[in-house]
Amino acid sequence: MKTGICLPGGGAAGCAQAGMLLELDAHREHIHAVSCASVGSLNGAMFVQAHRLDALDRGDSMKRLESLWNGIHRRDVYSRWPQILKLGSASFFSTTPLRRLIESEVNVDALAASPIKLFIHAAEYRTGVPHVATPSNVSDRLRFHDWLLAGAAIPVAFPPVRIDAKDAQGFTTPHWWVDGGCTDNTPFDALIDEGCDRIIVCHCHSAKPGGYHERKAPSRLKQALGIIGQLMQGAQSRERRDIMRVNALVDAGAAPGKRHIDIVDIYPRAGHEVGTLEFDDEATGRALDSARIEARRVLERLNWE
Numbered sequence: 554m555k556t557g558i559c560l561p562g563g564g565a566a567g568c569a570q571a572g573m574l575l576e577l578d579a580h581r582e583h584i585h586a587v588s589c590a591s592v593g594s595l596n597g598a599m600f601v602q603a604h605r606l607d608a609l610d611r612g613d614s615m616k617r618l619e620s621l622w623n624g625i626h627r628r629d630v631y632s633r634w635p636q637i638l639k640l641g642s643a644s645f646f647s648t649t650p651l652r653r654l655i656e657s658e659v660n661v662d663a664l665a666a667s668p669i670k671l672f673i674h675a676a677e678y679r680t681g682v683p684h685v686a687t688p689s690n691v692s693d694r695l696r697f698h699d700w701l702l703a704g705a706a707i708p709v710a711f712p713p714v715r716i717d718a719k720d721a722q723g724f725t726t727p728h729w730w731v732d733g734g735c736t737d738n739t740p741f742d743a744l745i746d747e748g749c750d751r752i753i754v755c756h757c758h759s760a761k762p763g764g765y766h767e768r769k770a771p772s773r774l775k776q777a778l779g780i781i782g783q784l785m786q787g788a789q790s791r792e793r794r795d796i797m798r799v800n801a802l803v804d805a806g807a808a809p810g811k812r813h814i815d816i817v818d819i820y821p822r823a824g825h826e827v828g829t830l831e832f833d834d835e836a837t838g839r840a841l842d843s844a845r846i847e848a849r850r851v852l853e854r855l856n857w858e
Contacts, residue, residue, distance in 0.1 A: 555585040557749035558600075559741060562591020562734030563757025564707065564829030565630075568622040568837035569821040570596045572845035573755040578603070578615050580852055586670040588743040590734035592757070594673045594704040595655065601671045602663035621658065623838040629654055630832050631711065644712040651711075652702050661697045664688040672743040674733030675703040678713040681736050685743055703730035710830070739792055741814075751815040755848075759823040819844075819851050 558577070560570055574596060577584070584604070589597035596618065603614030631646035664671055665688045673686040686693040686700035693700060696716055703714035713729035733740070744752050796816065802808035825843040827836045 554751055555747070555749045556582065556751045556753065557586045557588065557744035557747065558584055558597070559739055559744060559752050559754045560587065560589040560593025560597045561738045561754070561757060562593055562705075562707075562732060564592055565625075565827050565831045565833075565837060566757035566821075566829060566840070567592030567596055568625075568827060568841045569757050569825075569844035570755045571618050571622045572841040572843070573819050573848040574600045575615060575619055575841075576845045576848035576852060577753070577755075578611075584669050585749055586672065586744055586747045588672040588674070588740045589704070590674045590738050590740055591705050591707065591732045593734075593755075594701050595659070597671055597673075598659045598664060598701060601667045601669045602660055604669050605663045605667040617658065619841065622834075622841050624834050625832050625837055626834060627830070627832045631830075645710050648702060648706065648711045651705065652698070655698050655701050659698065659701060661688055661694055664697070665694060670747060672740065673697075673700050673704045674737055674740045674743075675700060675706075675714075675730040676733050676736045678708075678729035678731050683733060683736055684730065685740075700730075704733050706731045707829070708732065708735060737792070741792055741796065745814060749814070750812060751817060753817045753819065756818060756820045758821065758826050760818070760820045761823040817851065817855065819848050822847055 558574075560567075563569075570593060578600070587597040587601055599614070599618045599621070603611050603618070628650060630651045631648055632650060670689065671687060675684050675686065676682065677684070684700075686697065686704075688694050688697055699714055699716050703716060705711070706713055708731050711732075713731045715727060715729055717725050717727050719725055739754060741752060793816070796814050799808060799811055800813050803811050803813045821840060821844040825840055827833070827840050831837075
């Protein structure tokens with residue numbers, strides 16, 4: 554059985570994923586691929602690079618992920634002053650600090666040397682057309698830090714990231730990219746295409762609707778985040794229903810060429826979550842520890858054969 558990890562977005566609530574990944578690492582089970590959206594991209598990249606083939610310090614590398622969330626502050630991710638884009642639209646914050654964080658924590662060569670495949674999802678700002686970046690792709694690797702930043706660029710809150718592309722005639726055309734979670738917050742497809750039979754979804758928020766409230770955000774931004782969250786939840790539900798529908802056909806012997814996909818959900822406890830922009834080391838540290846306990850309960854019940 555091939556196991557993949559799906560890491561949805563959630564901003565600062567991604568601290569829960571870090572706790573879950575620490576517990577997954579402690580189980581020492583083979584992970585085939587990791588597919589990420591938004592903050593999941595940073596968590597996934599740090600997990601994958603810790604498992605590179607030449608890693609002699611895997612434990613230390615995973616501790617860096619834990620230390621990151623136990624010591625993170627707002628100033629490490631974004632600056633408060635509104636940024637007016639050349640594109641003509643406004644974002645509330647600048648992500649210059651986040652770019653520095655990504656460049657200091659993510660080693661692209663280590664990602665390319667890892668046996669675990671990594672998929673980062675971004676969406677084109679104007680059209681919503683998705684792009685899946687992977688360090689095994691040479692053109693993606695050259696600008697992989699940019700793709701990580703683009704994948705975490707929550708619309709309205711953070712500015713889109715410019716990554717140009719060449720068209721069929723060889724001309725360079727400008728493209729602006731944002732958080733891939735806006736169009737696919739649980740990117741299962743990359744894992745299914747890689748042959749994964751089991752997908753472990755490390756959620757940022759509990760299964761209880763309205764289990765957390767946005768804090769540390771201006772009122773207008775809260776409204777925007779709420780709308781984006783509803784869109785993400787709707788897309789996530791549709792994707793899950795599609796997989797369940799195919800599973801039912803496979804189990805009935807009515808879907809030749811398809812296979813059953815086992816989805817394993819790990820949720821943080823309700824009331825132990827943080828808001829999307831609540832980058833506060835005490836809050837994220839507590840949420841990380843709580844989520845690790847929840848992950849242990851789920852993983853101990855799994856059959857890893």
